[in-house]
Amino acid sequence: MPVQPTLFGRAISGRRLPPRRFLVVFALIASLAIYSLVQLLPSSYAVPSAPSVGDLSGQKSSSHLHRPKFPKLSVPSIHNPFRQAAHEPPVQANSTSGEASWFSDWKWLNPFSSSITLDENRAVLPPLRPRPPIYTFYDPNANTDSETRDAESKLLLAWRRAWWAQGFRPAVLGRAESMKNPMYESLQLLRLEPDIEEEMARWLAWGHMGAGILASHLAFPMASYDEALLSYLRRGDYPKLTRYEGLGSGLFCGDQNAINAAIKQALANPELRNSKSIVDSLPKATFDVDPNHDSIALYDAATVASKYKPIAEKITGTDAGSATSSSSKDKEAAAADSSAAASPAEGLQQLVQLINSHLHLIFQNNFYDGIQVLKPWPLHTTALVEPAYEIAQRLAECSFTPMQSSCPPNRPRCKPCLPTHPMQVTTPESFFNTSTKYIIGTVPHPYTLLSLAFQREQKDITTRFVRRDTDRDVWLMKVTKELTKAGGTGSSRVVHFKDSVASTWGAAHSYWLTGDTMPMDSDSASLTADVDWHFGFVLPRPGEYVDAGTSETPVPGPERRPQPPKPKIPPPSTEELAKEKAMxxxxxxxxxxxxxxxEAVKAMVEAWNLADAEAWRFARAFAARANVERAKWEEDEKNFAGTESRGIGWGRWFDRRTQ
Incomplete structure (x- = not known):
């Protein structure tokens, strides 16, 4: 009986197995292939011979691992080597400041800037918003004393600061610009009265500069950034010559052709000699009259005399009570007292203080729900957010003013600042966009955050620790928790963050610092100047806060007033705060x-926190570009009145400023 072949205990029928000699040949070939593979490939561990081991005694052992050297391929991307090569975008003018660099492009809301710039350290920012020019005219009196000129210069500086913060490019014009207008000679031949002659010189200077806005140096923007009139003026397109009802000669806008046509028509009018302003000498159809100007506060002589009488008396030296004196001796005594009390320089300084306090008051009225200082990690980050918290405290306090409880002329029903009831300052972990709360945030580098939040020194921040003990993009996840409640990845959250920082609405409702580049001292001159120009007024310094006084209303008493919310976590001790600052x-x-x-450690942390690193670079570049823009503008305007860099006023011939 034939033998039945089986496989795994089962009979195989209908198939014939190959002859045994084929199995033997196959086994030999397989053995030869394995032997050749072992011999040809380099050994993973090259064990030295006995003599060589002896020779290595007392010497530094070299690495015994074989590391093959691969050729360096010049490919556009290791992730996509078949992609076509691309050049980096050219470096734009004024696009670097220290280690920060940026590229202005409309694709700034792309999650990661490196996909556009092909540079890991270069952030993509929105194109710089154009600043329309706004001009004022300053013609100092040669007989004015130095103290008065100093006060006038401070008033011009306050005017420039306020309009710059609202998105304009202020410039102070003088006689030099008037003389460059071809119609200036015609003005000189008319021999007009000083007031109307100065008014015409003001318009000639404006006509020489071209289209834009002409404002009195006593006209200040006192409204929110997105107010209708200010938004219209920022567009820079003024098809008609426009004046504003109730502001007199305080504010005009128009293009150059309409301006020069109005000047020519006024100079040709015989009634110009008897006019008080250029508006009186021109037909009504020349101007488009706009009755809406609630965002502009004009502190002219009439307004100051009617609403802020003590300051007006200081400037002019007049006293309303002197006019009602009955006897001649009383009149002489009142006149002597008035002359003694007259101090134009002191009055102008008080006017500057009054205007500064009103600008601060408008900010507090706009953000009546308080200020949020972001603090995602309540523990161990007090030193990191300390400058931001100090700025918030200054914004919450009341600025010094010579007239307490006064309101701006355009907001007679404002809510005055009370030292006993300052603005509320909170430290939430996350934020959401709201028009009644102002946000101040500190964006740390991912390495700084890991060092502070986990209390780790440099030697303890290793790849193992970062990958196993930390989550990705922890700062951005916490900060945008309320902004993106539905969740989302780091790339989607960083887009929301960029919009909150750099959009038109976001830039007007928030202020962002970088914890690794700003001065650790909140009183440093550079940080203080940047903050003042960002908000448009001088913030009160520590020690300059308005005293709340000792008189208290009996009802409700101090014990019955609502107390500020207690922090969930007690503040750090002096030793803990010192340790945070050291770290x-x-x-x-x-x-x-x-x-x-x-650098390798920093790159490793950035690679693990791509979205956090992108947010840090974006905020750093956005703040640096704002400082570069203002520094360049100040450099262009340093030779004119109302600047901080040089002396106090203009010289006699208006081509230089005096010290």
């Missing part, structure tokens, strides 16, 4: 270091 300083040194090992 923050050490983290800054790591970020500034050129050591390759430290």
């Amino acid at each position: 923050l300083a050490a983290a800054r040194q790591v970020l500034k270091s050129n050591d390759k090992k430290l």
Whole structure:
């Protein structure tokens, strides 16, 4: 009986197995292939011979691992080597400041800037918003004393600061611009009275500069950034010559052809000699009269005399009570007292203080729900957010003013600032966009955050720790928790963050600092100047806050008033705060270091927190570009009145300023 072949205990029928000699040949070939593979490939561990081991005693052992050297391929991207190569965008003018660099492009809401700039350290920002020019005219009196000129210069500086914060490019004009207008000679031949002659010189200077806005140096913007009139003026397109009802000669706008046509028509009018302003000498059809100007506060002589009488008496030296004196002796005594009380320089300084306090008051009225200082990690980040919290405290306090409880002329029903009831300052972990709360945020570098939040020194921040003990983009996840309640990845959250920082609405409702580049001292001159120009007024300094006084209303008493909310976590002790500052300083040194090992650690942390690193670069570049823009403008305007960089006023011939 034939033998039945089986496979795994089962009979195989209908198939014939190959002859045994084929199995033997196959086994030999397989053995030869394995032997050849072992012999040809390099050994993973090259064990040295006995003599060579002896020779290595007392010497530093070299690496015994074989590391093959692969050829370096010049491909556009290691992730996509078949993609066509692309050049980096050219470097734009004024696009660097220290280590921060940026590229202005309409694709700024792309989650990661490197996909556009092909540079990891270059942030994409929105194109710089154009600033329409706004002009004022300043013609100092040669007989004015130096103190009065100083006060006038401070008033011009306050005017420039307020309009700059609202998105304009202020410039102070003088006789030099008037003389460059071809119609200036015609003005000189008319021999007009000083007041109307100065008014015409003001218009000639404006006509020489071209289209734009002409404002009195006593006209200040006192409204929210997105107010209708200010938004219209920022567009820079003025098809008609426009004046504003109730402001007199305080504000005009128009293009150059309409301006020069109005000047020519006024100079040709014989009634110009008897006119008080250029408006009286022109037909009504020349101007388009706009009755809506609630966002402009005009502090002219009539307004100051009617609403802020003590200041007007200081400036002019007049006293309303002197006019009612009955006897001649009383009149002489009142006149003597008035002359003694007259101090134009002191009056102008008080006017500057009054205007500054009103600008601060408008900010507080716009954001009546308080200020939010973002603090995602209540523990161990007090030193990091300390400058932001100090700025919030200054904004919440009342600025000094010579007239307490007064309101701007355009907002007679404002809510005055009371030292006993300052604005509320909170420290939430996250934020959401609201028009009644102002946001001040501090964006840390991912390495700084890990060092402070986890209390780790540089040697303890390793790849193992970062990958196993930390989550990705922890700062952005916490900060935008309320903004994107539905959740989302880091790339989607960073888009929301960029919009909150750099959009037109976001830039007017928030202020962002970077915890690794700003001065640790909140009183530093650079940080203080940047903050003042950002908000448009001088913030009160520590020690300059308005005293709340000792008199208290009996009902409700201090014990019955609502107390500020207590923090969920007690503030750090002096020793803990000192430790935080030391760790923050050490983290800054790591970020500034050129050591390759430290740079590798920083790159590793950034790679693990791509969205956090992108948010930090974006906020740093956005703040740096704002400072560069203002520095360049100040450099252009440094030779004119109302600047901080040089002296106090103009010289006799208006081509230089005097010290």
